[in-house]
Amino acid sequence: MSGSSSGGKPTPYLRSMLYVPGDSDRKLAKADDSGADAVVLDLEDSVAEGNRPAARRKVREFLDARPPGARRPQLWVRINALDDAALGDLVAVVGGGPDGIVLPKIDGPAEVETLSHYLDALEAREGIPTGRTSICAVATETPRAVLRLHEFATANLPRLVALNWGAEDLSAAIGASTNTDSAGEWTLTYRTARTSVLLAAKAAGVQAIETVYVDYRDTDGLIRASRAAASEGFTGRVAIHPDQVAPINSQFAPSDDEVRLARRIVDAFAGAGGVGTVGIDGKMFDIPHLKRARTTLELHSRFADAEL
Ligand code: COA
Ligand code: MG
Numbered sequence: 001m002s003g004s005s006s007g008g009k010p011t012p013y014l015r016s017m018l019y020v021p022g023d024s025d026r027k028l029a030k031a032d033d034s035g036a037d038a039v040v041l042d043l044e045d046s047v048a049e050g051n052r053p054a055a056r057r058k059v060r061e062f063l064d065a066r067p068p069g070a071r072r073p074q075l076w077v078r079i080n081a082l083d084d085a086a087l088g089d090l091v092a093v094v095g096g097g098p099d100g101i102v103l104p105k106i107d108g109p110a111e112v113e114t115l116s117h118y119l120d121a122l123e124a125r126e127g128i129p130t131g132r133t134s135i136c137a138v139a140t141e142t143p144r145a146v147l148r149l150h151e152f153a154t155a156n157l158p159r160l161v162a163l164n165w166g167a168e169d170l171s172a173a174i175g176a177s178t179n180t181d182s183a184g185e186w187t188l189t190y191r192t193a194r195t196s197v198l199l200a201a202k203a204a205g206v207q208a209i210e211t212v213y214v215d216y217r218d219t220d221g222l223i224r225a226s227r228a229a230a231s232e233g234f235t236g237r238v239a240i241h242p243d244q245v246a247p248i249n250s251q252f253a254p255s256d257d258e259v260r261l262a263r264r265i266v267d268a269f270a271g272a273g274g275v276g277t278v279g280i281d282g283k284m285f286d287i288p289h290l291k292r293a294r295t296t297l298e299l300h301s302r303f304a305d306a307e308l
Pocket of ligand 1: 046240242
């Protein structure tokens with residue numbers, strides 16, 4: 001995972017990204033105390049077109065009332081697609097200093113580059129340090145985007161900190177009447193898109209964000225699905241309801257057992273001095289395990305700090 005973006009700021013870590021419709025005062029009022037690592041103020045699919053001007057105003061006011069630096073959670077904005085209302089959205093919100101922009105419905109990395117240029121200009125206009133606004137791309141909403149995911153491996157996109165995948169818009173785009181099988185599992189097309197996003201994110205050195213769990217009253221199901229995603233390498237997940245945030249945060253943070261084992265691995269290597277392998281409880285651990293253990297401890301201390 002990359003440690004910093006072009007503006008020299010630490011990469012914002014995203015276990016949970018809670019979407020809040022940008023036109024809803026009641027939901028915006030719940031955002032501060034949600035416990036999410038990032039709140040995503042939505043100007044896209046959860047806002048009817050007629051409400052867009054009001055939503056832009058509300059989102060800007062919300063950002064202005066929580067200036068960067070004195071802000072927790074991170075505040076992101078999901079704008080409309082670049083071939084739709086993106087520019088108007090950006091002009092309205094960038095002055096509020098959002099931590100990041102979620103870009104939906106891309107066809108590939110080129111749109112992320114275009115957004116980066118827009119942000120260069122708007123940050124300059126607003127006196128914001130160049131590169132401070134991060135980007136998370138929703139990278140599977142068109143068939144072209146799925147086919148181009150491998151291009152993220154070689155793209156030079158310093159603002160990009162996360163890739164997220166979604167099934168609903170892709171189903172619409174390909175004319176599928178369903179995206180799950182009779183057992184409720186993603187069909188092959190969506191499993192392919194999901195796996196490709198995971199690999200593309202890792203290849204690009206950015207966070208891999210699991211899609212929404214739509215059944216927001218089913219906490220057990222959310223926990224199971226999030227645990228599975230975390231064990232596959234996803235680093236965070238979209239939330240659509242405040243009740244989903246705590247279960248998601250818990251599953252995408254290292255567990256107590258993982259932290260204990262990581263400490264033992266790091267200690268064993270330190271104690272053995274300069275060796276490439278150690279044995280613990282009859283199991284072999286080598287350098288990749290040591291690297292992983294260090295990452296686990298780093299994440300653990302980061303989340304422990306965040307909870308203070
Ligand atoms: N962010 C902040 N607050 C939220 C919220 C969200 N995403 N979803 C619900 N709440 C609030 C509700 O307003 C309610 O508080 P209130 O009584 O003070 O109004 C409380 O949490 C409990 O909500 P509940 O009654 O259980 O759900 P609901 O019927 O109000 O809302 C949804 C259900 C699905 C409509 C709502 O969760 C939602 O709009 N989610 C976001 C959808 C979205 O952004 N989609 C696009 C990204 S995939
Ligand atoms: Mg959508």
